[in-house]
Structure formats: C-alpha cells, structure tokens
Amino acid sequence: MKTNIPERIAALREAMKQHRMDAYIIPSSDPHLSEYPASHWKSREWISGFDGSAGTVVITADKAGLWTDSRYFLQAAKQLEGSGIELYKMALPETPSIPDFLLHKLHEGQTVGLDGKTYSVTDARTLESKLKRKQIRLDVSSDLINEIWKDRPAIPANPLFEMPEELSGKSVHEKLDEICDCLHANGADGIILAALDEIAWTFNIRGTDVEYNPVVVSYAFVSDKENVLFIDPRKLTTETVEHLKKEGVILADYNKIQSYLIHLAKNSRIFVDTNKTNVALFNAIPSECTIIEGISPANHLKSVKNETELKGFRNAMEKDGVALTRFFIWLEKEMEAGHKVTEMSAAKKLTSLRSEQSQYIMDSFATICGYAAHGAIVHYEATPDTDTELKPENLLLIDSGAQYLDGTTDITRTIALGELSEAMKKDYTRVLKGTISLAKSKFPAGTRGSQLDILARKALWDSGLNYLHGTGHGIGHCLNVHEGPQSIRMEENPVPLKPGMVISDEPGLYRTDEYGIRIENLITVREDSETEFGTFLGFDTLTLCPIDTRPILIPMLSVRERTWLNKYHQMVYDKLSPYLNETEKEWLKNKTTEI
Numbered sequence: 001m002k003t004n005i006p007e008r009i010a011a012l013r014e015a016m017k018q019h020r021m022d023a024y025i026i027p028s029s030d031p032h033l034s035e036y037p038a039s040h041w042k043s044r045e046w047i048s049g050f051d052g053s054a055g056t057v058v059i060t061a062d063k064a065g066l067w068t069d070s071r072y073f074l075q076a077a078k079q080l081e082g083s084g085i086e087l088y089k090m091a092l093p094e095t096p097s098i099p100d101f102l103l104h105k106l107h108e109g110q111t112v113g114l115d116g117k118t119y120s121v122t123d124a125r126t127l128e129s130k131l132k133r134k135q136i137r138l139d140v141s142s143d144l145i146n147e148i149w150k151d152r153p154a155i156p157a158n159p160l161f162e163m164p165e166e167l168s169g170k171s172v173h174e175k176l177d178e179i180c181d182c183l184h185a186n187g188a189d190g191i192i193l194a195a196l197d198e199i200a201w202t203f204n205i206r207g208t209d210v211e212y213n214p215v216v217v218s219y220a221f222v223s224d225k226e227n228v229l230f231i232d233p234r235k236l237t238t239e240t241v242e243h244l245k246k247e248g249v250i251l252a253d254y255n256k257i258q259s260y261l262i263h264l265a266k267n268s269r270i271f272v273d274t275n276k277t278n279v280a281l282f283n284a285i286p287s288e289c290t291i292i293e294g295i296s297p298a299n300h301l302k303s304v305k306n307e308t309e310l311k312g313f314r315n316a317m318e319k320d321g322v323a324l325t326r327f328f329i330w331l332e333k334e335m336e337a338g339h340k341v342t343e344m345s346a347a348k349k350l351t352s353l354r355s356e357q358s359q360y361i362m363d364s365f366a367t368i369c370g371y372a373a374h375g376a377i378v379h380y381e382a383t384p385d386t387d388t389e390l391k392p393e394n395l396l397l398i399d400s401g402a403q404y405l406d407g408t409t410d411i412t413r414t415i416a417l418g419e420l421s422e423a424m425k426k427d428y429t430r431v432l433k434g435t436i437s438l439a440k441s442k443f444p445a446g447t448r449g450s451q452l453d454i455l456a457r458k459a460l461w462d463s464g465l466n467y468l469h470g471t472g473h474g475i476g477h478c479l480n481v482h483e484g485p486q487s488i489r490m491e492e493n494p495v496p497l498k499p500g501m502v503i504s505d506e507p508g509l510y511r512t513d514e515y516g517i518r519i520e521n522l523i524t525v526r527e528d529s530e531t532e533f534g535t536f537l538g539f540d541t542l543t544l545c546p547i548d549t550r551p552i553l554i555p556m557l558s559v560r561e562r563t564w565l566n567k568y569h570q571m572v573y574d575k576l577s578p579y580l581n582e583t584e585k586e587w588l589k590n591k592t593t594e595i
Helices: 002-018 043-048 070-079 098-105 121-134 144-148 172-185 196-202 238-246 254-262 279-284 297-303 307-336 343-355 372-376 422-439 449-461 559-579 582-591
Strands: 023-026 056-060 064-068 086-089 111-114 137-139 190-193 218-223 227-231 249-252 269-272 290-293 360-363 368-371 395-400 402-404 411-416 442-444 472-474 483-488 502-505 508-511 515-518 521-531 534-541
Touching: 002 023, 002 043, 002 056, 002 144, 023 043, 023 098, 043 056, 043 144, 056 098, 064 070, 070 086, 098 121, 111 121, 121 137, 121 279, 172 190, 172 196, 172 218, 172 297, 190 196, 190 297, 196 218, 196 297, 218 254, 227 254, 238 249, 249 254, 254 279, 297 483, 307 343, 307 402, 307 411, 307 521, 307 559, 307 582, 343 360, 343 368, 343 395, 368 372, 372 395, 372 508, 372 515, 395 515, 411 515, 422 449, 422 502, 422 508, 422 515, 422 521, 422 534, 422 559, 449 483, 483 502, 559 582
Parallel strands: 023 111, 064 086, 111 137, 190 269, 227 249, 269 290
Antiparallel strands: 023 056, 056 064, 190 218, 218 227, 360 402, 368 395, 395 411, 442 534, 472 483, 472 502, 502 521, 508 515, 521 534
C-alpha cells in the first residue's frame, strides 16, 4: 500500500484545488467519534499507511504531516517511510500543534478543510477559534477522501441482535423515559444521540459493525414527541422491527438524520453533547432552536449499572477467570516443556480459550502481550516484525479482555517467567500496593476520581516513580471497554463516582527498554456506610484471576495489604474452582495460597 500513498496524496491535493482548500485535515474518527472506526471510515490509515489507533494527517499544497502520540512514534516512523509524510511527535517541545502548524504554513484568507462528520463540535470550535487569529477560514462541508477513494469499503450492514431485558435489566421505553426525564431537568425537550454505545444501550441492541465494540452503526433522536432510530434497514429482522415499534421507536434510514434535524420545530430546545456530536449534525440544527450543552444523559445513565447488569458482569468475570486460569496453566506447561511461545501465539491462545466460554462475542480490544522491554510500551501490539519469543526470564505483561453477552472484561496481569532482580520485585510490589490501596478505599459520596487517583500512585511517588496514563476508566456492559463519563486519573473530571459504576483499577510502571508492570482489576462502586458525616462509598473487586505472588517482596506489604490479597485470592478460588477439573483446581489452589 505504501507505494500508493504519494498517488493518493496527489489526488487529494487536486481535490483540494477544486474545492479551493489550502489544507485538509484527516482525523482517525468516524461520524460517531468512535475509538475504533469501521473500515469505511479509516480514511487516515488509507491516506497515510499508518494504522495506529490514534493520529491525524494534515495535507497542504507542499507539505504532509502525521501527528501521533508517543505510543506510536516507532511504528509511525516505519510505516511512513517513502510516503512523503513527515512524522510530528506530539507533546514534544519542538513539535508544533496542528493549529500552530497551519497558522505558520497558511496566509490570511486561505481555507482549511475537513469532513465535519468526523470532527466533534468541541474540536471544531477550538480549531476555528485558533485559525481566526490569522483570518483563516474553516470549511467543514466536504468529504474529499470519498471523492478519491474509489474502492472504499461500504458502511457496515451487519445484522444486529437484541439485548434481552433479562440481561439489560430495563426495557427500551423505560430507558427512553429516563432520558426524557433528564432532558426536562436540563430544560431540553430533545437530544441527538450519535455515540454508538449510547445508542446500543438505549435501544437494547448490539452488533458486529465495529471491531472489539459490539455496537451498531446508527443515529437516534430522543424527545417528548417521538423517538427515532436512524439505521440501515438491512440490519433489522421483522421481529426486531416489531419489538422496537412496540417500545415506541420510529425507524428511519441511517442517511436521513441530517434532513430530519434540518426540519426540527424552530422552538425546539435541543440538548447536545459537544464532545460526542459531530459538527455536521450540529450545523444541521435550525438556528432558531435553543441549544443546551452538557454530558449526554444517556452517557450518565449508562455508566450506572443496574443489578441485572452487575450480575451479568459477575457472570462474565467467572467465565473470563476460567479462560485465564486455563491460559496460564497452558503457558506454564509450554514454557516448562521448552516449546516455542511468542507474544502473538500467546495472545492467540488466550482468545481461543475465551471463545470456548458461553456467550462470548469477541475480544474487547487487541490483546497487549508485551514481553520484557515490550511491556514498557503502554499500548504495545505485537506484529510479525516485532513478535518476540518468551524466555524463562524477565516479566510478561498481558492486558486483555472479552465481550460476553452478559458483560465486558478488561484485565492486566504481569507474571514472572523466571528469576527477577530485586529492582523488578520492588517495582512490582509498589504497583501492587497501588492496586490494593485503591480497591480497599472508602470515600464520601460525591467524590471524583481525580481525588482518589493518589491512592494508586502514592507507593510509586514515595520512590520518585510515576506512570503517565490514567488509573481507571469506565467499562460498558457488553459495550465499549473504554466508557465515560467517569474516570480515575490525575486530570480533573467533574463527574462523581456513583454506586453501580464499573471502573478499572490499573496502576503501572514502565522502565524503557527493560520491562513494564501493570496489575489491573475491574471494580464497582458500592454503598459502604452511613455516618453522621454522610454516606460513604467503597469498591467491590469484580475480576477473578490470581495475582502473581512470586515477584512480591512481602515485607513491603502492610498487614492490611496482605489481608486484602489473601481474601481476594480466597474469593478467586471459591468462585472459579467449581468450573475446573482436579488438575486445574490444584494449580489454582497453589496460585492463591496465603502469603
């Protein structure tokens, strides 16, 4: 494909001339601003040859650049060779931002173009504001890639499947009523839903349109007057159509969303999540409508799991724990026998074992299987060029997860493949102390994730160590593995943690060119106690998988930390052993022995 890149850039420049655009921006996103776009919207990959999950290409008349973050510096440099596209390493002092680059390259009166369906309202506003400093115009009206990508894949038309109420815990009409109640509380009477996970949750539908995320390409408009699902009719069965109609849902073609918005009543009060809505949809709303901005009510509601969903999560964790137990048994046997195991073959085996579990749909993200130095690359994904054989030494970091019909999993374990240095053990124990500290924390209702983040980092900070990613992200229920609006990270997020939220607990430490350590469980917020000072909340740990005790320096753990770990391991054994044969039980018993 690399040999075609200069031709594609030349074709884009010709289209830019015809549309009188002096620069064109191609982001990674789709019209739903998804983390993982379907092939139809992988425009940035098509124009550049770079297939990392994050990056933006900017083309001018005489310059082409790709902006990406540190996760992809090495990969991007290799994939861009011979393309004529220069790599801009984000967050480095010498690297200009995209707006600064454009302000430097362009002159007053010139035009920057992009496809408004792939840019959020928030990002478009920010870019437009910066370009105005030099009277440079932003044109969001044209998808130039579509004009030149002749063999572009079709928009997915895979059939959807319904999430039954016995797994979702609520009917479609109940969820629509809840959304409308939230709209009223915010002074609105309608909302555009463009985020695919919000739509899937609201209408109790799931699909296979997007890799790793069981969502369905669609839009929706929810209001007092009518609830419209904009979707390709080829995705629907007769039974699904009838069921949705009974739930009060009107069906319309996927491509009709903009024309629907154009004809909204002029006195409408429309709620818009500017981070989740593309600018093309926003611009279709009549100027006479009142716009109310904020975090989508569907996003808030979806983040708080009901009892049925939480039960599903626990079921999914048991299945996942069985698959992981069998995987680690297999890995130990293969290594002891001297058989060749690589990062890619290990990841493939783990997926295979998960696929044997009931209600498995797909993995929830590409498995990160990083041996030794590769473990220090936070979002490493092995390729045939980098695939490394595992050896009986150093550490192996495996971050993986699955989508089951009753829940989503995300777990990281770092295991010793041989003898470790004292420094490795100290680092591992500090990370474990962070995982435990957050898991056993107690905090008042109204607490935000940023206020708890220090608990996961303190053991590292005390030694002058740190990690640069977030500590916790929300998890969808048979939905996206990365879900908001809640988070646990150093950066401020105004959303408080509420009972029913499921979130990751994943501190880490990364020694460049040496090894990486991350220990991740999923936890759910629960009510803990009521005192004269108010309601206090805590966490229950959901993930069921042994934490490797071989790298632990036990004297570094407090009595309370050892107690937590021993109780956790007893829970893991109690929950998983009924599904295991005698050999597997013996292995698990050994791995969960008290320390």
